[in-house]
Amino acid sequence: MNDCTAFDDNELLRLLQQDNASAFQELYDRYWNKLYYIAHKRLKSSQAAEEIVQNVFLTIWRKRGTLRIDEPAPYLAAITRYAVYRYMANEKRRTKKEEIAGSRQTEGVALEMLIDDKLLLEIVKQQANELPEKCRLVFIYNKLEDQPIPEVAERLNISVKTAEAHLTKALRLIRNRLKDHAFFIFSD
The missing domain is CATH 1.10.10.10 (Winged helix-like DNA-binding domain superfamily/Winged helix DNA-binding domain)
Structure with a gap:
C-alpha cells in the first residue's frame, strides 16, 4: 500500500477507481469528520450519523469503478445530506407504522375488554334475576x-x-x- 496523504482529492479518486485501498483510506480519513458533522447536525444522533457516514463510504467503495466525480468535497456532502433525508423519511414512516400498530392493538384490547365487560354484566344480570x-x-x-x-x-x-x-x-x-x-x- 502506498502513502496517499500527499495526493490531492482528484488523484485519490483516480487511484480509487483503480481499486487502490490506500486512496480510499485517505479519502475516508479526510472526509469522515466533515460528513459526520453534516449528518449529526441534522439528526442529533451519534449512532445514526455514524451509520450514515459508514454507508456513504461503503457506497463509494462499491461504486469506485464507475464513479465520475469532479469535486469530491461537495459530492460527498451532497450524498450524505441525501442519505440523512432518506433516513429521516424512513424513521418518520417507521414511527407512523408503530403508532398505527399501537393504536390498533389498543383498540383490540379495549374491544376485548368491552366484550368481556358485557359478558360479565349479562351473567350478573342473569344471576340477579x-x-x-x-x-x-x-x-x-x-x-x-x-x-x-x-x-x-x-x-x-x-x-x-x-x-x-x-x-x-x-x-x-x-x-x-x-x-x-x-x-x-x-x-x-
Whole structure:
C-alpha cells in the first residue's frame, strides 16, 4: 500500500477507481469528520450519523469503478445530506407504522375488554334475576343503576338497615354463583 496523504482529492479518486485501498483510506480519513458533522447536525444522533457516514463510504467503495466525480468535497456532502433525508423519511414512516400498530392493538384490547365487560354484566344480570325479589331489586337499583342505599330503601318502602341486609345477601349469593362462571370469564 502506498502513502496517499500527499495526493490531492482528484488523484485519490483516480487511484480509487483503480481499486487502490490506500486512496480510499485517505479519502475516508479526510472526509469522515466533515460528513459526520453534516449528518449529526441534522439528526442529533451519534449512532445514526455514524451509520450514515459508514454507508456513504461503503457506497463509494462499491461504486469506485464507475464513479465520475469532479469535486469530491461537495459530492460527498451532497450524498450524505441525501442519505440523512432518506433516513429521516424512513424513521418518520417507521414511527407512523408503530403508532398505527399501537393504536390498533389498543383498540383490540379495549374491544376485548368491552366484550368481556358485557359478558360479565349479562351473567350478573342473569344471576340477579334469580335472587329473591327484594334482594334483586336492592341489588339492581344500587349496583346496576347506581342509586344510593337510602334512596333504594325509600323507593322500596323499607328501612336502610333492611336494604343493606338485602344487598349483603344479594352480593353473597351472586359471588357464590359467579365462582362457577369465573373460569369461563377470566380464562384466555
